[in-house]
Amino acid sequence: MKRILLLVWISIILFLYSCEPKEKGFVVKFDSTKEVSGKKFAIKEINPELPSDWDGYNFVVLEFKISTAQRFHVGFTTDEGYNELRVMSYVPNAWNRLAIPLEFYRELPSARHDLAATYNQPRYTGWVNLGGKRTKLTGIDSIGIRMRAPIGDPEFEIRNITLSVEDPGDQYLESFPAIDEFGQSNLVEYDEKIKSLEQLQAEWRSEEEENFDTSVYNYSKYGGYMQKKVKATGFYRTEQIDGKWWFVDPEGYLFLSVGVDCVRPIASGLAKEVDKRENMFKELPPRDLFPANESRPYDYSFGLWNLYRRFGENYKDKANDMVIKRMEKWGVNTIANWSSPEIMAMNKKAYVTSMRTAGVEGRLMGLADVFKPDFREKLDDAMKSSVGSQKDNPWVIGYFVGNEPAWIGQEVRLCNIILEGEDSPIKSKLIEHVSIYGDSPESYKKFIWETFEIFVQAVKEAQKKYDPNHLNLGYRFGNLDEIDEEVLLICSRAFEVLSFNSYALEPSKEMMDRALEITNLPMIIGEYHFGTVDRGLAQSLWQVDSQEERGIAYRYYTEQGYSHPGLIGTAYFQWADQDITGRRNDGENYNCGLIDVTDRPYKYQVEAMQETAKVLFDVHSGNVAPYSQQPKRARGHGSIPDLWD
Numbered sequence: 001m002k003r004i005l006l007l008v009w010i011s012i013i014l015f016l017y018s019c020e021p022k023e024k025g026f027v028v029k030f031d032s033t034k035e036v037s038g039k040k041f042a043i044k045e046i047n048p049e050l051p052s053d054w055d056g057y058n059f060v061v062l063e064f065k066i067s068t069a070q071r072f073h074v075g076f077t078t079d080e081g082y083n084e085l086r087v088m089s090y091v092p093n094a095w096n097r098l099a100i101p102l103e104f105y106r107e108l109p110s111a112r113h114d115l116a117a118t119y120n121q122p123r124y125t126g127w128v129n130l131g132g133k134r135t136k137l138t139g140i141d142s143i144g145i146r147m148r149a150p151i152g153d154p155e156f157e158i159r160n161i162t163l164s165v166e167d168p169g170d171q172y173l174e175s176f177p178a179i180d181e182f183g184q185s186n187l188v189e190y191d192e193k194i195k196s197l198e199q200l201q202a203e204w205r206s207e208e209e210e211n212f213d214t215s216v217y218n219y220s221k222y223g224g225y226m227q228k229k230v231k232a233t234g235f236y237r238t239e240q241i242d243g244k245w246w247f248v249d250p251e252g253y254l255f256l257s258v259g260v261d262c263v264r265p266i267a268s269g270l271a272k273e274v275d276k277r278e279n280m281f282k283e284l285p286p287r288d289l290f291p292a293n294e295s296r297p298y299d300y301s302f303g304l305w306n307l308y309r310r311f312g313e314n315y316k317d318k319a320n321d322m323v324i325k326r327m328e329k330w331g332v333n334t335i336a337n338w339s340s341p342e343i344m345a346m347n348k349k350a351y352v353t354s355m356r357t358a359g360v361e362g363r364l365m366g367l368a369d370v371f372k373p374d375f376r377e378k379l380d381d382a383m384k385s386s387v388g389s390q391k392d393n394p395w396v397i398g399y400f401v402g403n404e405p406a407w408i409g410q411e412v413r414l415c416n417i418i419l420e421g422e423d424s425p426i427k428s429k430l431i432e433h434v435s436i437y438g439d440s441p442e443s444y445k446k447f448i449w450e451t452f453e454i455f456v457q458a459v460k461e462a463q464k465k466y467d468p469n470h471l472n473l474g475y476r477f478g479n480l481d482e483i484d485e486e487v488l489l490i491c492s493r494a495f496e497v498l499s500f501n502s503y504a505l506e507p508s509k510e511m512m513d514r515a516l517e518i519t520n521l522p523m524i525i526g527e528y529h530f531g532t533v534d535r536g537l538a539q540s541l542w543q544v545d546s547q548e549e550r551g552i553a554y555r556y557y558t559e560q561g562y563s564h565p566g567l568i569g570t571a572y573f574q575w576a577d578q579d580i581t582g583r584r585n586d587g588e589n590y591n592c593g594l595i596d597v598t599d600r601p602y603k604y605q606v607e608a609m610q611e612t613a614k615v616l617f618d619v620h621s622g623n624v625a626p627y628s629q630q631p632k633r634a635r636g637h638g639s640i641p642d643l644w645d
Contacts, residue, residue: 025157025159026041026045026046026157026158026159027155027156027157028145028147028155028156028157028645029153029155030147030150030153030154030155030156031150031153031645032149032150032151032152032153034150034643034645035148035149035640035641035643036146036147036148036149036640036641036643036644037146037147037150037643037645038073038144038145038146038147038643038644038645039144039145039644039645040077040142040143040144040145040644041142041143041144041145041158042141042142043076043140043141043142043143043161044141046143046158046159046160046161047160047161047162050161050162050163051163052138052139052140052141053137053138053139053140054102054137054138054140054163055136055137055138056165057102057163057164057165058101058102058103058164058165058166058167059099059100059101059102059163059164059165059166059167059168060076060099060100060102060161060162060163061097061098061099061100061160061161061162061163061164061168062074062097062098062099062100062158062160062161063095063096063097063158063159063160063161063173064095064096064098064156064157064158064159065093065094065095065096065156065157066089066092066093066154066155066156066157067092067093067154067155067156068092068150068151068152068154068533069088069089069090069092069185069188069533069535069536069537069538069539069589070147070150070151070154070533070538070539070543071086071087071088071129071147071538071539071637072086072087072145072146072147072156073085073086073087073132073144073145073146073147073148073640074087074100074143074144074145075132075143075144075145075146076105076137076140076142076143076144077140077141077142077144078135078136078137078138078139078140079135079136079138079139080135080136081133081135082144082642083105083132083133083134083135083137084131084132084144084146085100085104085105085128085129085130085131085132086128086129086131086132086637087100087126087127087128087129088126088127088128088129088538088587088589089125089126090125090126090127090178090580090581090582090589091125091126091172091174091178091187091280092185092187092188092533092536093187093188094172094173094174094176094178094187095159095173095174096125096126096170096171096172096173096174097125097168097170097171097173098123098125098126098170099123099164099167099168099169099170100123100128101121101167102137104121104128104130105134105135105137106134106135106136106137107134108134108413109130111362111363111364111365111406111414111417112362112365112366112406113360113361113362113365113366113405113406114366114402114403114404114405114406115404115406115478116404116585116586116588117362117406117585117586118130118365118406119131120586120587120588121586121587122582122585122586122587123170123587124169124170124171124273124276124277125170125171125172125277126170126587127582127586127587127588127589128587129637131637131638131639132639143158143161144644145158146640146643146644148635148640149543149633149635151532151533151539151543151545169276170276171278172277172278172279172280174279175279176279177279177280177281177282178279178280178281179271179280179281179282179302179580179581180282180283181282181283182194182200182302182306182597182598183268183269183271183302183303183305183306183580183597183598184535184536184580184596184597184598185535185536185537185580186282187536188534188535188536190534190535192600194598194600197309200306200309200598200600201309201310203600204310204599204600207600207601210329212329214328214329214331216614217331217333217613217614218617219333220249220251220253221251222236222249222250222251222253222255222350222394222395223249223255223258223333223334223349223350224247224248224249224251224252224253224254224255225253225254225255225256225617226253227254227617228253228254229251229252229253229254230248230252230254231248231252232248232250232251232252233248233250233252234250234394234469235250235394235396235469235470236248236249236250236255236350236394236396236397236398236470236471237471238471238496238497238522238568240522241254243565244565244620244621244622245522245523245565245566245567245568246522246568246620247397247522247568247569249350250394254617255333255350255568256333256562256568256569256616256617256620257333257334257336257350257352257397257524257568257569257570257571258331258332258333258334258569258570258613258616259332259333259334259335259336259352259569259570259571259572260327260332260334260335260336260571260572260573260574260575260594261336261337261338261339261526261527261571261572261573261574261575262336262337262338262339262573262574262575262576263323263327263335263336263339263340263343263575264323264339264340264343264575264576265307265316265319265320265322265323265340265342265343266301266303266304266307266319266576267303267306267307267576267577267593267595267596267597267598267599268302268303268576268577268578268579268580268593268596268597269301269302269303269304269305269306269579269580269597270299270300270301270302270303270579270581270583270584271284271285271299271300271301271302271579271581272296272298272299272579272581272582272584273298273299274298274299274300275298276298277581280581284300285300285301285302285304285305286305287300302597303576303597303599306597306598306599307319307599310599316342319599320340320342320343320346323340323343323575324343324346324348324349326594326601326606327349329606329610330594330606330609330610330613331609331610331612331613331614332349332609332613333349333350333613334349334350334351334352334397334569334571335349335350335351335352336351336352336526336571336572337352337353337354337400337403337476337526337571338354338574339351339353339575344395347393347395348395349395350395350396350397351395351396351397352396352397352398352399352400352473352524352569352571353396353399353400354399354400354401354402354403355383355386355387355399355400355401355459355463356382356383356385356386357379357382357383357401357402357459358375358378358379358381358382359372359375359378359379359455360402363417363421364407364414364417364418364426365405365406365407365410365413365414365417366402366404366405366406366407367405367407367414367448367451367452367455368451368455369424369425369426370426370451370454370455370458371425371426371428371429371451372424372425372426373425375458376458376462379458379459379462380462380465383459383462383463383465383466384462384466386399387399387463387466387467387470388466388467390467390470391466391467391468391469391470392469396470397470397471397473398470398471398472398473398496398497399463399467399470399471399472399473400473400474400475400476400499400526401456401459401472401473401474401475401495402475402476403475403476403501403526404476404477404478404501405475405477405478407448408477408478408479408482408483408487409482409483411441411444411445411447411448411449412441412444412445414444414448415430415444415447415448418430419431426451429447429451430447433446433447434447445484449484449486449487449490452487452490453490453493453494456475456490456491456494456495457493457494459472459494460472460494460495471496471497472494472495472496472497473495473496473497473499473524474491474494474495474496474497474498474499474521475491475495475499476499476500476501476526476527477499477500477501478500478501479500479501479502480498480500480502480511480512480514480515481508481511485518488515488518488519489518489519491519491521492518492519492520492521495521496521497521497522497523497524497568497569498515498519498521498522498523498524499523499524499525499526500515500523500524500525500526501525501526501527501528501573502525502527502528503527503528503529503541503542503636503637504528504542504557504636505542505553505556505557505630505631505634505636506556506557506560506561507525507528507557507560507561507564507567509564512564512566512567513564515566516565516566521566522566522567522568523564523566523567523568523569524567524568524569524570524571525561525567525569525570525571526571527571527572527573528542528557528570528572528573529541529542529572529573529574529590529592530542530543530544530549530550530553530554530557530592530631530634531543531544531550531590531591531592532544532545532546532547532549532550532591533591534546534547534591535577535580535591535596536580537577537578537580537589537590537591538588538589538590538591539590539591540590540591540592541590541636541637542634542635542636542637543634543635543636543637544631544632544633544634545631545632545633547602547603547604547605548604549631549632549634550602550604550605550608550631551604551605551607551608552604552608552629552630552631553630553631553634554572554605554608554609554612555608555611555612555627555629556626556627556628556629556630556631558570558572558612558616558627559612559615559616559619559626559627560626560627562616562619562620562626563619563620563622563625563626565620567620568620572594572609573592574592574593575593575594575595576593576594576595576596576597577590577591577592577593577595577596577597578590578591578592578593580597594606594609612627
């Protein structure tokens, strides 16, 4: 009897043990108290059949689940050291298969015209940013998963690693949808999430019924400050007054360009190539409402669908009007780059835009072959059509020449690409240059800089030929810190404003001091932003912990920037969140918008913009101190220290 009872007890214990939650296999529990948190696993423990030499393969395929949309680093230990990339997942809290091309680990990115096109690579369940160093893929024995400044102690689990010669594709591995019927993530929950059309319609009505006294900004017709008036010319210009630079609006009022990029009525929510994203969408927008584009038959727009739900048949015109009303309410006085031509053409807000030049090539990393016999003829035609038609429009502030040329700091690599490439006029000219000045890094830089000056001087000449009334705002450089003094001097001879993009906690005073001293040009920041992960989107180039912190970060960055005597314009990137399953060209899916996919404003973000707009004149004048509260734990997207748990 005792033996029977013993067996019964053993059986019960074994049964209860089998019901206990088991420790997961290969899991990283990121620690949010640490600057960098991560873990390495022996690859043989995950898949004993994998070889250590990956030379014969083109893809590494990961099956994993991560509890956050926050970017993480995937790396491998090789004979030549540790080699990692940044990865963003479109499907947090779900199993998926992501195939990463091994060329991303082996080779430098291919030459492209700007930085985003160079470093961002789209896939179907996520996207990859090509940071880190490149190595041969031999002697591989471990995989590492790391995250910088984890938000909310997220968790990563991997269950398989395989190799493939051909692209096996990416796959969402769950039966429940990743995207709901409004274009929101179906995999995360948050307080403001829309659960029904009735709820959404009520929130739209609430916004439309709000009243706001826009006189608090004291803007003139063209967005200038009525506190001070100087000479009027009928167009925007720049002037230095008492040691501080300003724009001056067409009526003569001092003006700071407080802008937003990508202003357009269509919110985010493009679902592209849905045929390659099986099971990801709960309900697609109706095809009969938005007919398929023959070249893109598998694209659908949740943003358009939501605007139609809001405004009905005439949704485009009504949505355009709503954009202007929001700009007025939020204190935004400039439609910045890459915005809707329809909204700019309404002539209700000042705007900046990019001129259409000619000759710029991806293979030249954003430089132009100015030595082609027809270069100036094509440039002349392009400038005539792009700036000539806007010559007499007082709402135009000016034109950007281009965006984030990838050759900056890469002059030696670019010369090698030219010399190794097919015959061309620029190659012949470079060979001639080397024969005179020698084959050295200094000689290569000299050639690229001289070519750049020929280009920007030709652009300046063509622009003033067809539109002498508006400003040349220069190139939107990726980072002024990386620009040699000689390049800045070239800019000072060709541009009327120095423009740059700066993703940081605040724009560097030292960087702007240097640029102002060298060029004596006022400056515009063409891009900056802050984001977080609560909506199932990646956290932007500068992350913060919450939506409330996004507003704090905006106030701190913007007001600190305008306290500098040389800064006269900013453009927040961007009007709406990026598409949750990645924008078309490079896969980016950032929570960086003023509005979400359901066409609702982010409360803390727009309230912060309102408060900042009220004080910018006094901040720039030096009469009021800039906002001093920093966001908590804000972090960038750059390289991270070699730290592990």
